[in-house]
Amino acid sequence: MTSTATTGHEKLTMAQALNRALRESMAADDSVVVFGEDVGALGGVFRITDGLTAEFGDTRCFDTPLAESGIVGMAVGMAMNGMRPVVEMQFDAFAYPAFEQITSHVAKMRNRTRGTVSLPMVIRIPYAGGIGGVEHHCDSSEAYYAHTPGLHVVTPANAADAHRLLRAAIASPDPVVFMEPKKLYWTKEEVDLGAELPGIGRAMIRREGTDATLIAYGPSVPVALEAAEVAAQEGRSLQVVDLRSIVPFDDETVCAAVRSTGRAVVVAEAPGFASVASEIVARVTERCFHSLAAPVRRAVGFDIPFPAPKLEHVQLPGVDRVLDAVDDLQWDLS
Amino acid sequence: MTRDLDLLLPSPHPVELIDPTGRTVAEATRELPDDAALLRAFAGLTTARRINDQASALARQGRLAVYPSSHGQEACQVAAAQVLTDDDWLFPTYRDTAAVVLRGVDVAEAFLPLQGAWHSGYDPHEHRTAPQATPLATQLLHAVGVAHAARLRGEPTVALALCGDGATSEGDFHEALNFAAVFRAPVVFLVQNNQYAISVPLARQSVAPSLAHKGIGYGVPGERVDGNDVAALLAVLGTAMARARAGEGPQLVEAHTYRMQPHTNADDSRRYRQDDEVAGWAERDPLARLETWLRQHDLLDDARLAAVTADADQLAARMRTELAGDATPEPAELFAHVYATPTPQLVEQAAVVADELSREDAHR
Structure with a gap:
């Protein structure tokens, strides 16, 4: 495949495609905020948030204290109050401290409040093995989230889907656990940046x-x-x-x-x-x-x-x- | 940023403005709230006590599935509701139903979970009151998020987040204090230290000098207040709210109070505490001491008391009426709010339930 920039097609890695999706979502909607550990100046350990603080300022993309329950819990409050937080859990197993917030609050808020409180938020989780990661860096934790009613759980397998699914996840009125196969971060493919967003839920x-x-x-x-x-x-x-x-x-x-x-x-x-x-x-x-x-x-x-x-x-x-x-x-x- | 330790340290003794006998405390460290505020607080205390009495009665009658009474802690409930503006958010726990009602939520909605009908009964946005939290301390982080979002937009909102002494042992309590401090979020944390986490006494929760001292490690100023003195609570919380609203960051307030009744109507508190301990706290009752003070200052007479009591009675009557019926939502609603749009699977499952129920009806 060749790059055809004139039609909005670009050859991107999955990591770059995710970065583009964040960038586009932040540019389109001021209420989209990105935060987590090392997502600011460093751009995330996988560089998914690279350049976002520089482009949008440190109120839109910022580092937090190193505490995952705190990150997700704060995102719940921000989503309750008009924002669309996109938070990064640095690795699959490092998301477990946030498990209570995710299963008891993120997943249940809409139901608990009889539909009056939406939590439009995305929890990004780099997951699974294949990169020679050390202990606690390679878990396939999708079943925990999939088993919890109230969460959407999506996982792209290529750069184009990564781009479209992340944009759709950020636009969703429901919380989305966005699981990124870290071994595919560096695989490159042609991405149609102007492609229509698929609804979440189609194979x-x-x-x-x-x-x-x-x-x-x-x-x-x-x-x-x-x-x-x-x-x-x-x-x-x-x-x-x-x-x-x-x-x-x-x-x-x-x-x-x-x-x-x-x-x-x-x-x-x-x-x-x-x-x-x-x-x-x-x-x-x-x-x-x-x-x-x-x-x-x-x-x-x-x-x-x-x-x-x-x-x-x-x-x-x-x-x-x-x-x-x-x-x-x-x-x-x- | 380092802060002077002295600015973070709580006062050596809990702030008290009106003592348990109803007298003004000499050499008080804060100014008394004005007469109007204290009269409003008295009406609030009367209402909150009446809510507790009525709800406990309804629980005994089986009209409520459960009721965790805040009898004895009403000053905290009242002050929490009274220091908030319409811009502010309240983050209550399961024991704070009185504060929720004082915030303006209708009793029919506030008591829906206690009827066992749904997990929360009101629209949190309508009264800027979060759903009552049953897990401990998790809601404190939500308060930080709400406050941080407001601050990013330049709104004057302050979030007042409630928790108990037991919750200060949970990780989320510490993460909330730290996040609030780092982001300078306008949050006031009010710990109602009622001495027990169900059966476990404070001594088994913490050996810190006080729960208010727990703020120091995060750079959050702590303050201790007599939690049965509504005047002191209004003063301390009012200052903390103003400080947060002015952009000076979060504050931690520990209110010393006592849960006069069992954890819920299903609990047996005689298994873990003595009657004489309870009797000692009865003498520190928040309602009696303010009544004494108001009468001594000619702000309350029998006629005024009767009017305040009548208002509370009216609310209690409304509780009896509203909570007499069955407010349980239709089973189909169980599938309606899981997602904004039900998944195909939930549509199928809702149909299964409809079918099961229609056959049950046919058998009747």
Whole structure:
């Protein structure tokens, strides 16, 4: 792909695309404020907020004391009072101190107040493994948030979606937990900056295929695409669905895809027990049972704490684990 | 920015302007509020006491699912409501229903959660009163956020955030003080130290010289006040509010008071405290001491007292009427406010509930 600047297309990394989304949202709406740890002068440890303080001033993008519950709790109050806060949790596991604020307040405020208080706020969380991060820097924590009614949970798998989904999340009247697969921060692709914002909650077919469907999200989408490529060379046609949004969940797109192939594997990094992948298996089985030629399988992380960098490859589902699961889809019975 | 420690230190003794016997304290460190403010506070105290009595009665009758009484702490409730302007925000806890009603929220809305009908019953924006917080100290951070947003827009809003002694052990209490201080947010934190967190006495919460001293580590000035002296509370909170409004940052106020009744009607306080301790605090009653003072200063006579009491009785009657019926929202509403627009899944689930309920109706 080539850069075609004249039509608003640019080649950007996911990190740059997220930065552009923040910049555009802040320029369009004075009530959008960005804060967290190291997001000011440094521009965030992943540079997602790079240049925002310089461009918009330190009342619009600012560093806070190092306390995640404080960051999210203050964002709740600011959202109650007319602002649209976008806060950064520096890493997945560092968001846990804010868990009470997120689950008891961010998620419940609208319901508690019978719809009179909206919390239009975004909690950005760099998550998952694949970058050789040390302990507490690689958790796939999406299930905690997805399990909590009242939160939207989205996760892009490429730069274009990162840009559009973050703009949509900031514009949303509901709180959005925006999970950024940190291993994809530096992948570059063509982004149409003028593209219409998708509503939150729509999955997308990333690759057409006829034999089986791989259902993936965030960091696992490139793994699923690579597995589909390898499978194609072996004569098997795999379709790949990118969820983009975990909550709301796009049953329609996912089930239509599974019905079209009759077989499915869910690919995700998180430990499989009681996970988002488990939920997807349950939903697909409940809805598509008569279209299924085999039980839905999972290619997921093991039920262990995330390993140290030299062992993380053991935990992360790769092409082999995905294709092994595909191989198990009872082909001999069809 | 370093601050002179002396400016942060609470006074050696809680500020008291009217003593428990109803006399003006000699050598008081603050000026007494004016007569009008004290008369208004007396009406507020009478109302708040009546709210507590009536709500406790309704809980005994089963009309309320639960009631955490603030009997004995009414001076804190009244002063908190009275120092606020229409621009300001109140962040109450579950025990502060009297303050919520004094802020102007209708009793039918204020008591909805205590009826077990919904988690909060009023529009927080209408009276700038946050939903009553059941988790401890979490609302203090919301107050910081509301205040910081107002300050960024140049509005004169001050947030008054309430919590109890137990809540000062929670992390969010400390994060709220620190965030408020760093951002110079116009917030006044009022700790109602009623000596017990359900059953656990203050000595097990903290060995700090006082709870007001907890502000020092964050650069937040602390002050201690007799929490059963509404005059002192009005003076101390009034100064703190004015200071915050002038851009001088947050303040921490610890009010020494006592929860005269069990934690809720479901609690048995005889398991953890002695009757003579309770009796000692009865002598420090906030209502009796102000009544004595007002009579001594010829500001209250029997006729005026009767008028104030009649107003409170009227509110109590309204509580009996309003809270007699079933205000439970329709079950469909359970799905209406989870998101601005229900997800497809919630639309399906709401239909399941409608179907279940229609079949229940058919069986009746």
